Amino acid sequence: MNEWLFYELEEIPQAEYLIVGMPDVGLVGLIASTYLVREVKASIVAYLDSRHLPPVIQYHEAKPYPVMRVYRHAEDGKRHLLLVSEVPFNPAGYQSFAGELVEWVKLKGVYRTVLLGGIPTPQRMNLEKPSVYCAGVTESDLKEIERKGLKLFKEGYVSGPYAQILKECFKHSINCVxxxxxxxxxxxxxxxAAAAILALSSLTxxxxxxxxxxxxxxxxxxxxxxxxxxxxxxxxxxxKAYEYAIPAMYL
Amino acid sequence: MEEWFEETAREIRREIRRLVREFEELLRPIIDTETGEVEPLYEVLKRPDKVIIRVDLPGVRREDIEVYRTEDRITVRAKMGNPLNLCDIPVYSGCEIRGYRLDLELPPNVDTENIQAFYRKGYLEITLPRRKAYRVKVE
Incomplete structure (x- = not known):
């Protein structure tokens, strides 16, 4: 039985990109994705519910909004989806979330999933322009990252919900950056968040x-x-503590 | 058997302490309704030679920050240039966020006479040097 239910409010067309923003390091994914939704005036097309989410519903301008929502946006004849989660959820739900999200991505024919997030940097205070590291899954992802002149994430651990999504995409050979x-x-x-959005613009x-x-x-x-x-x-x-560790493969 | 019993009792005590802490956190008001102050985000970095307290103070000018210290506590108060009005959100209704207040117990063994505070890009960094250590002769 599915642990995550997708409630579609209208028919969801095949999309080029699914952009995901979740609360994590520095709230980068959450800030970037909510800003993106507002700036491109994306409209809500679906929401998710699960026993792993806290019992919370959000109100905005007197309207109820589930905390995990999917929006659609079209630009230059291409259709995109944006998944925004307003709240973090228990790690016990990461595996089922990633597995069922990737199944949905396959079902909807999404060409590539893009995850927006942060990487903790002790020297952040001294950085005017933060760098963005791109972690790909497939050969196509890696080629695209290089073709667009973006920085590759070459060494280190990724943890949290994004790590689980990357793992699922790896299992199914699905494009994900x-x-x-x-x-x-x-x-x-x-x-x-602004740096992540600029990298997203270059990629998509x-x-x-x-x-x-x-x-x-x-x-x-x-x-x-x-x-x-x-x-x-x-x-x-x-x-998250894993992200500070040096992988043995690097030795 | 006795050891198992003691370990279980320790675990129960730890769990009770955690629950009490969580409950206290839940009951703590988000905002001081009289002063409009909230507790800022902060972190305490402990280094061998110093302790750094980093405080997130967005919306504040350097001249509106006050840092006080006693022998064992440090207090930061800061006024926001433009108070945040969140009156549409019922839990904040009737109040606006006008500033920050952080009150911390100082870690032991710091030199409170030589504290330095530095503010940049909305972050306050307070550096407390560790007290000098004296080498003990080993005989």
């Missing part, structure tokens, strides 16, 4: 102006203080 922007670990980082061709995001940086940081605390609690159980 994770974009990890250098970020603060435990402070909301809109600057890193989706045009987004990140200037308003950078202008709002301090306000976003102040508003996401509580969300960052909840995310840190969830991250403590998600094996």
């Amino acid at each position: 994770a974009l990890f922007a250098e970020s603060f670990l435990n402070y909301p980082d809109p600057g890193a 061709g989706i045009r987004v102006n990140v200037e308003p995001l950078l202008e709002q940086e301090e306000e976003i940081r102040a508003k996401l203080r509580e969300t960052m605390k909840r995310t840190m609690e969830a991250m403590q159980e998600s094996g």
